[in-house]
Amino acid sequence: MARARVSLWAICMLRLALATVYFQEEFLDGEHWRNRWVQSTNDSQFGHFRISSGKFYGHKEKDKGLQTTQNSRFYALSARFPTFSNKGRNLVIQYTVKHEQKMDCGGGYIKVFPSDLDQRALNRNSQYYIMFGPDICGFDVKKVHVILYFKNQYHENKKPIRCKVDAFTHLYSLTLRPDLSYEVKIDGQSIESGSIEYDWNLTSLKKMEKTSSEPPDWGQVEGSEAQGWEKHFLDAGASKPSDWNSELDGDWLQKPPYEDGLKAKGIDRDVWLHQKMKPASYLTQYDLSEFENIGVIGLELWQVRSGTIFDNFLITDDEEYADRFGKATWGETKGPEKEMDAVQAKEEVKKAREEDEEELRTGKPHRHNHFNNFHRQREL
Ligand SMILES: *[C@@H]1O[C@H](CO)[C@@H](O)[C@H](O)[C@H]1NC(C)=O
Numbered sequence: 216m217a218r219a220r221v222s223l224w225a226i227c228m229l230r231l232a233l234a235t236v237y238f239q240e241e242f243l244d245g246e247h248w249r250n251r252w253v254q255s256t257n258d259s260q261f262g263h264f265r266i267s268s269g270k271f272y273g274h275k276e277k278d279k280g281l282q283t284t285q286n287s288r289f290y291a292l293s294a295r296f297p298t299f300s301n302k303g304r305n306l307v308i309q310y311t312v313k314h315e316q317k318m319d320c321g322g323g324y325i326k327v328f329p330s331d332l333d334q335r336a337l338n339r340n341s342q343y344y345i346m347f348g349p350d351i352c353g354f355d356v357k358k359v360h361v362i363l364y365f366k367n368q369y370h371e372n373k374k375p376i377r378c379k380v381d382a383f384t385h386l387y388s389l390t391l392r393p394d395l396s397y398e399v400k401i402d403g404q405s406i407e408s409g410s411i412e413y414d415w416n417l418t419s420l421k422k423m424e425k426t427s428s429e430p431p432d433w434g435q436v437e438g439s440e441a442q443g444w445e446k447h448f449l450d451a452g453a454s455k456p457s458d459w460n461s462e463l464d465g466d467w468l469q470k471p472p473y474e475d476g477l478k479a480k481g482i483d484r485d486v487w488l489h490q491k492m493k494p495a496s497y498l499t500q501y502d503l504s505e506f507e508n509i510g511v512i513g514l515e516l517w518q519v520r521s522g523t524i525f526d527n528f529l530i531t532d533d534e535e536y537a538d539r540f541g542k543a544t545w546g547e548t549k550g551p552e553k554e555m556d557a558v559q560a561k562e563e564v565k566k567a568r569e570e571d572e573e574e575l576r577t578g579k580p581h582r583h584n585h586f587n588n589f590h591r592q593r594e595l
């Protein structure tokens with residue numbers, strides 16, 4: 216029994232050891248976050264953040280995060296980490312966000328930037344790789360954005376994903392995988408998943424690729440080795456055409472050859488024949504899932520009513536690690552947070568009733584705002 220437990224523990228440790236954590240931020244060291252996060256000076260009117268766990272929380276210290284403090288402001292704050300590429304690896308981006316004010320209109324999303332971003336100049340037009348998270352405005356906009364930047368264009372997710380609109384802390388996770396699948400989780404539950412190719416508007420990209428892509432000169436291809444050959448590989452899932460002749464056309468490749476560790480040499484012809492059969496598909500998985508120089512995470516958004524708290528940022532290549540981190544942070548404090556809110560709501564009702572009674576007795580009207588707490592439970 217003990218042995219089994221030890222080996223299970225060893226496996227867990229091994230898994231954790233294998234996870235690469237590119238960025239993790241919980242704001243547990245007081246004001247030191249100011250050494251890690253850079254406020255943009257592009258506009259002196261940009262709003263300021265402070266560290267706070269808010270009016271109600273699950274744990275006063277652990278729930279401290281970046282809170283927006285000024286109404287009707289743009290915000291632009293970012294933090295840098297060692298540059299990496301997600302090529303051939305999973306990419307998980309995760310954080311918590313809490314709109315404890317009544318969020319009427321404002322962003323609750325994060326942006327992930329290339330490492331060459333000038334943090335002091337960060338503004339609305341700064342090019343990003345990924346924008347992810349909730350956006351709320353009035354009754355019309357209550358969505359989770361997943362905007363990806365490929366081939367000099369932003370691509371918005373076509374499938375609508377509804378965000379949480381209550382005042383509690385929620386955990387948002389986005390996973391992009393090298394096989395071109397993706398997953399969006401809210402509070403640890405899978406909300407949307409599928410194929411990056413199909414769930415983003417990438418048809419125009421394909422056309423662009425097609426017109427710019429000429430059949431190669433076979434003599435040159437031989438010499439140019441693997442130069443760009445991956446780019447010419449297409450739909451890995453295509454089935455073998457009925458008229459495929461192995462003698463003439465070469466072996467049918469079910470999978471991208473690099474998955475089998477094969478070299479480019481000698482297969483270029485098959486690849487190009489394959490491409491001829493399916494002219495609609497020209498993109499490789501790397502074209503649609505790879506960001507070369509990921510290096511900065513930022514909050515660049517607009518809020519009408521401030522008070523939103525961002526916390527527990529994580530960028531990793533390990534989905535399991537992200538799940539554990541989510542459970543250890545949001546998972547631990549979500550329950551107590553709801554309890555504290557319920558206690559406060561009860562107290563406010565009690566106070567309001569006392570004030571009403573006082574009013575009846577003395578005839579003096581009181582100004583009170585005991586409705587503040589009720590909206591938290593309900594959707595806006
Ligand atoms: C702010 O950003 C804009 C757009 O990038 C740029 O034109 C402008 O010079 C910047 N202003 C300052 C003060 O950095």
Ligand SMILES: *[C@@H]1O[C@H](CO)[C@@H](O)[C@H](O)[C@H]1NC(C)=O
Pocket residue numbers: 416419
């Ligand atoms: C898809 O992309 C094309 C070309 O860029 C554009 O004209 C079209 O409006 C886009 N469709 C959606 C739903 O975004």
